[in-house]
Amino acid sequence: MMNVPFELRPDMPEEGLSAADNDFDHSEHVEAHLLGLAEAAGHPMVLPHFVPKTHRAMVMAELARDVGPDVYEAVHEAIFSAHYGLGLDIGSQEVLLKIAAAHGLDAAAVTKAWQDGTYEERLNAFVQLAIELGVSTTxxxxxxxxxxxxxxxxxxxxxxxxxxxxxxxxxxxxx
Known part of the structure; x- marks a missing residue:
């Protein structure tokens, strides 16, 4: 199995968007259901009221994938836990660099990957794959x-x- 990232809103501003102001909020019923499922599974869950720009997180995850599958899985899980478990902004360089450090990724390599577009071709190929398969949501x-x-x-x-x-x-x- 291979996790493939898919950026739902590539045109999102760097600072992310308010969920409420942009009709991204779930209904109270859906939120209660999701929170109940998470609690039953023993996972804390927060539904942040903002939608982060996830591109940096996706780039960092691809760097982790190149380091190895164990590092990738740990980083992938840490990014999701930061957002849905703690309500952190996973578009924030500060948040992502803390995750990188916790999993042995070099901060300079992560920053370089954000700046030089190292993973853009791969991420674009994943987008094309998603389009070909008919993926429109995650x-x-x-x-x-x-x-x-x-x-x-x-x-x-x-x-x-x-x-x-x-x-x-x-x-x-x-x-």
Whole structure:
């Protein structure tokens, strides 16, 4: 499995946007449901009332991917935890550099990647892939050639994997 970033709002200002002022807020019912699910899973969750510009976070995650899969996974999780667990602005260089330091990424390398466009070609290729697949929202997952779009119940993902496993077994036994 490979996580592929997708920047929903590439034209967002560097400082991010107010969720309420831009109709990005969830309904109270949806927020209560999300917070309840997070609590039941034992994960603290904050739904920040701002939407950060995530491009820097995506660049830093790609740098981490190049360091290695364990570093990438740790950085990826730390970015999500900073935003949804602590309500931090993951568009902030200060926040991201703290995450980088905590996971052994060199601050100078991260800053250089932000400034020189090292990962722009890769990120643009991911955008093109998303467009070709019909992805228009996150999360989305391509699982065994089936695109699962949006936050879906765990059972949906399990069912897709069971279908994939059955199809793989059928194809293997036909050989």
């Amino acid at each position: 999360p989305s997952a391509l699982m065994c050639r089936q695109l699962v779009v949006g936050s879906r119940p765990y059972k949906v993902l399990v069912d897709v994997m069971k279908q994939c496993s059955a199809a793989t077994e059928k194809a293997t036994s036909a050989k």
